[in-house]
Amino acid sequence: MPKEPTVKEARRQHFRNWITFLSQRDMLDRLKGLTPADIAEYGTTTTYLCAEAARIWSESTGLKLSRLGELLNQARKAEECTDELRLAIENFWACKQATIPPHVTHEEKREIAEELGFHRKHYYLQDLIAEAEARGTTPPFTLRQKLRDHHHGVKWGAHLSEVEDKVAGKDVIVTTESTGFDVVYEDQSVIYYSVGDDGKTIIELIVLRDVLGKSRYADELFAWMYAVIVEACKDRTNVRPNHTGKIVQLGLNMGARSARAIGLASSFKVDLDKATKAAHDQDAVGVISLAWGLMEKLMPQEVINITKKRLMELGLPELETANLRSGGGYTIKIGGSDITFPTAKRAPPEGYLSNGYEARAHEDKAYTPYAFAFNIDRRINPKKVPSEPSEPVHQTRTAIEKQKEGPAPVIRGPPGGGSSFVDLSLKVVVRQALGTMMAIRPEFMHGTSMGYGAENSGVTISFSERIVEAWEIARKHGITVESFQGTGDGN
Numbered sequence: 001m002p003k004e005p006t007v008k009e010a011r012r013q014h015f016r017n018w019i020t021f022l023s024q025r026d027m028l029d030r031l032k033g034l035t036p037a038d039i040a041e042y043g044t045t046t047t048y049l050c051a052e053a054a055r056i057w058s059e060s061t062g063l064k065l066s067r068l069g070e071l072l073n074q075a076r077k078a079e080e081c082t083d084e085l086r087l088a089i090e091n092f093w094a095c096k097q098a099t100i101p102p103h104v105t106h107e108e109k110r111e112i113a114e115e116l117g118f119h120r121k122h123y124y125l126q127d128l129i130a131e132a133e134a135r136g137t138t139p140p141f142t143l144r145q146k147l148r149d150h151h152h153g154v155k156w157g158a159h160l161s162e163v164e165d166k167v168a169g170k171d172v173i174v175t176t177e178s179t180g181f182d183v184v185y186e187d188q189s190v191i192y193y194s195v196g197d198d199g200k201t202i203i204e205l206i207v208l209r210d211v212l213g214k215s216r217y218a219d220e221l222f223a224w225m226y227a228v229i230v231e232a233c234k235d236r237t238n239v240r241p242n243h244t245g246k247i248v249q250l251g252l253n254m255g256a257r258s259a260r261a262i263g264l265a266s267s268f269k270v271d272l273d274k275a276t277k278a279a280h281d282q283d284a285v286g287v288i289s290l291a292w293g294l295m296e297k298l299m300p301q302e303v304i305n306i307t308k309k310r311l312m313e314l315g316l317p318e319l320e321t322a323n324l325r326s327g328g329g330y331t332i333k334i335g336g337s338d339i340t341f342p343t344a345k346r347a348p349p350e351g352y353l354s355n356g357y358e359a360r361a362h363e364d365k366a367y368t369p370y371a372f373a374f375n376i377d378r379r380i381n382p383k384k385v386p387s388e389p390s391e392p393v394h395q396t397r398t399a400i401e402k403q404k405e406g407p408a409p410v411i412r413g414p415p416g417g418g419s420s421f422v423d424l425s426l427k428v429v430v431r432q433a434l435g436t437m438m439a440i441r442p443e444f445m446h447g448t449s450m451g452y453g454a455e456n457s458g459v460t461i462s463f464s465e466r467i468v469e470a471w472e473i474a475r476k477h478g479i480t481v482e483s484f485q486g487t488g489d490g491n
Contacts, residue, residue: 017056018071019080022089031088036098039065064275069096104337112339115215117297125191125203125300141189144182146204148194148425148444158361160449162417162429173361175422175429175449186433191300192426203303203370204426206439211294211374213435217334222434224333225290226377228283229457233355235280236267244451245356247460250284251319252349252467264322274323281324282331284353285346288319289330291374291459292347295437303370303439307463310368311348314468315475318346350462356381356455357448358419364442365465371442373421375432377457385453418454422447432456 021027030045038046046065053071054063069092075081076089104112113119132139159172175181184190184207192205212218236248248267268277296304320326329342364371421430421438424445430438432454440446442462 014057015074015078016080018053019075019078019085021052021056022072022075023082023085028084028088031085032091034091034095036095039092039095039099065096069093104339109339109341112217112334113341115217116212116294117215118293120297122297122301122304125302126201128300141191141208144190144192146182146192146194146426146428148204149427150425152424152427152445154361154424154445156362156445158447160361160422160424160447162420162449163452173424175420175424180427181422182428184428184430186431186436192428203300203439204441205423205428205430206299206303206437207430208298208437209433209435211298211435211437218435220334221290221332222376225287225459226457228287229353229355229376229459231280232284232353235270235272237269239267239352240357240359243360244358245354245455247352247354247357250281250288250321250351250353251347252316252471264320278323281321283333284351285319285321285324286330286332287353287376288351288459288461289344289346290332291376292372292461293344295372295374295439295461298437299372299439307348307368307370310463314367314471316349316468316471319349319351320346347461348463350464350467352460352462353458354460355457356419356451358451359446359448361422361424361445361447363445364462366442366463367465367468368463369441369443370439371463372461373438373440373458375434375436375456375458378419378432378434379455381453381455383453384451417452418449419451419456420449422449 022031030048034045035043037043046068050063050065050068053059053068057071059067072089072092076086081089128139129143154173160175161172162175177183187209188207189209190205190207191203194202194204196202212221215221232248233246238246239249240247250267252264268280272280318326326346329340329344330346331338331340333339417431420432421440422428423430423440424447426441426444429449430436
């Protein structure tokens with residue numbers, strides 16, 4: 001009976017097999033041809049190397065790049081390593097070094113925080129107005145007093161359009177100035193308010209423009225945030241599959257509406273390893289938390305304080321995921337560098353990322369008076385912009401009617417319009433633009449106008465009543481939070 005090799009003998013054999021594998025002409029050429037992108041994105045060669053290294057060394061599948069580096073280093077130092085193999089392995093390390101972001105000093109981090117406005121003083125709306133009146137200046141926004149129309153008659157699920165056209169049938173609500181709506185144009189910052197029966201001011205809608213616009217980091221941050229949102233909407237489950245565009249959820253969520261359950265959104269629909277999921281979650285949590293950090297500083301404290309007070313009363317956690325639990329602040333990316341704010345508070349526990357999403361008329365039951373949104377990208381999809389009568393965008397006739405009566409007229413989007421936010425009881429249309437930040441009253445009917453080729457990408461921070469009801473039941477009975485797919489109510 002043959003003698004079993006010792007552990008040391010087995011390792012020597014693994015090492016000989018490893019050197020033989022790396023010295024093959026095909027493998028040498030692959031190593032020499034590596035680029036930083038192959039390392040950063042786990043290209044074909046690095047994926048193949050990791051798989052073969054795991055096989056040769058009898059290690060678990062899913063061997064990490066760091067372990068591959070250790071094994072390549074062992075080969076580089078061996079006497080059996082040829083000059084050609086050594087140069088090929090050195091190319092691997094040069095490519096890996098190129099993917100390491102430059103170090104950001106503490107002083108540079110403080111400068112970035114200052115530039116983003118994180119050190120800005122909080123303000124209250126009433127104080128800002130009083131100060132402006134005392135100095136004889138105007139606030140950096142327009143104030144408009146307006147009462148809500150609670151008898152607007154718009155039904156849940158109605159389509160909204162900024163185009164006035166006879167073709168817009170009963171299921172399409174035309175939201176234009178001629179139909180009684182205020183329009184907040186792309187360069188206007190406006191705060192709508194009303195006065196209650198008790199004489200107190202109620203903030204109804206806040207629209208702030210050009211957020212980050214004056215920061216020298218704006219272009220890099222918006223580009224990073226957009227890339228994260230597009231990736232999230234590609235890899236995660238769309239929680240509103242019957243609507244135009246995509247919207248995905250992170251943080252606390254519900255299971256199916258028929259289930260009385262609460263957990264952390266398990267939203268990935270593609271098969272990724274745990275490290276990749278954690279990295280994607282870190283980016284998504286960073287985008288949502290950065291948006292919240294800006295909202296905390298730029299929004300009047302009247303709306304921020306009442307939101308934070310409810311979160312504290314309910315004992316709700318910060319935003320977290322199954323792969324990235326709370327604590328440790330959050331990380332953003334600027335110019336390829338990771339900027340971590342380890343002591344910063346993350347966003348509230350329910351966040352959404354959307355790309356080209358359009359919401360029909362609806363109301364959201366919430367446990368706070370306000371929800372928040374930040375538009376970080378707006379672009380026009382030329383394939384969806386109506387230009388010729390043969391390219392219908394929205395038609396109200398059925399297929400049979402079309403066959404009988406011929407092509408229906410085409411509704412065209414107005415210049416600059418499409419995919420605008422609409423508050424139906426306040427009768428306000430907010431034209432969207434890059435860097436637009438809003439606080440809305442989710443309990444009142446609202447939605448998004450049809451896009452006609454306009455596609456927005458952004459962050460929504462919502463506070464679904466269903467989630468907090470389940471949370472309180474879970475806390476009362478000492479139930480732990482698990483991870484599963486589902487959704488809150490935020491749009």
